[in-house]
Amino acid sequence: AGLDADTRSLTEKRSKVLGDSYRLFYRKPVHLVRGEGQYLWDANGDKYLDVYNNVASIGHCHPAVIDAVTRQMKMLNTHTRYLHETILDYSEALLATAPAEINKAMYMCTGSEANDLAIRVARSFSGGTGIIVTKEAYHGTSDLTSGASPALGSGQPLAATTRLVSPPDDYRVDAPDLGAWFAAEIQRQIDDMAAHGIKFAGFLADSIFSSDGVLPNPRGFLQQAVDVVHRNGGIFIADEVQPGFARTGDSFWGFGRHDVVPDIITTGKPMGNGIPVSGLLARSEVLATFSDDIPYFNTFGGNPVAMAAAQAVLQVIEEEKLQEHSRVVGAQLLAELRKLMDRHECIGDIRGAGLFIGFELVKDRESKTPDKALALNLIEQLREHRVLTSVAGPYGNVLKLRPPLAFQVADIDWLVGALDKSLTALGH
Ligand code: PMP
DSSP states (O other), X not given: OOOOHHHHHHHHHHHHHSOTTOOOOSSSOOOEEEEEBTEEEETTOOEEEEOSOSSSTTOBTOHHHHHHHHHHHHHXXXXXXXXXXXXXXXHHHHHTTSOTTOOEEEEESSHHHHHHHHHHHHHHHHSOOEEEEETTOOOOSSHHHHTTOGGGOTTSOOOTTEEEEXXXXXXXXXXXXXXXXXXXXXXHHHHHHHHTTOOEEEEEEETTOTTTTOXXXXXXXXXXXXXXXXXXXXXXXXXXXXXXXXXXXXXXXXXXXXXXXXXXXXXXXXXXXXXXXXXXXXXXXXXHHHHHHOOOOOSXXXXXXXXXXXXXXXXXXXXXXXXXXXXXXXXXXXXXXXXXXXXOTTEEEEEESSSOEEEEEBSOTTTTOBOHHHHHHHHHHXXXXXXXXXXXXXXXXXXXXXXXXTOOGGGHHHHHHHHHHHHHHTTO
């Protein structure tokens, strides 16, 4: 009802031919046909501001990526069992963004595969099987990763070796030292594993806790958690699928905000600006036990075209100074968003790091009762103002603002104005 003929026909065809596990955004689905930078256009020619997609990390259809991919596609595309410079040059450049201890790179096509391998490596290195994740974590589609992804809901059983910790939520957790509180959460789960005869293998966490509601503060809170993990013989896997690649502004990787050194870094989404490429970076001694025993070959992973795309992304981040851009524009956006709190009581908290911001809606500020219905209605209203975003968090009441890094100061008015008008229209 209320859908135009094109939308109705595509929606119907979709449910006819696609598997039913797919979920579509919006009551009035969006049919996109073109993108450029931070903007998207639908089939009617209407222009949208993308405040959601970090896959087009350096901007939709960035010419540097198109050129690099086209050039390499015309020359050769094979796999990693032959010599090729691109994967080596790129690996040197990528490893240079990581702490010095991290000195080996491997490539896949999806974040799921990177996390799947990370879990296998953690198990091989530690001799244990137990994996700790946060309560709303999402780490992927494979059996190992979906078994460590409570975000998938009660229909998806967690592995018997998975343990959950409450997220380090600075807004909702009442603790004088959030880092100590979070480390104690982890220790408790390690102890519970031990009591059930499960040896701890590692702690797998998105370093900005995106699906737990975007939790960047306070800086440094991960340090005690990482210490606990190491003291108990496990490894820390930083899932950088969302916060990595200059997004958080003050550092290239999300964990940089906490000044910790992971044992493994996994990445994906933003790495190839849309070309499927993902990676696992690790300390060589962590990788060694796995590599000595088990060969790894990923048919498409690390192929010359994927590496050309990834190389172009990294170059653009440097040339266009996108990390600094994310820091500066993100801070300005955060400040403008916070001004909305004077006018709208329903905004409980706004927090962020660079161009990754959580905008939390509550029934009242005193009780902090989450307002999920408002968040969902707001997403729909924003769509009417042609601003695309989505919700996150255990209560589904946090708007996840995560635009391509091509987002500019000049776009702030569109976003903030749309939020202001939408909240007013919704009676808030
Ligand atoms: N980890 C995190 C934190 C993610 O957000 C996602 C994707 N949403 C994944 C892993 C899985 O990545 P992919 O969809 O590329 O397999």
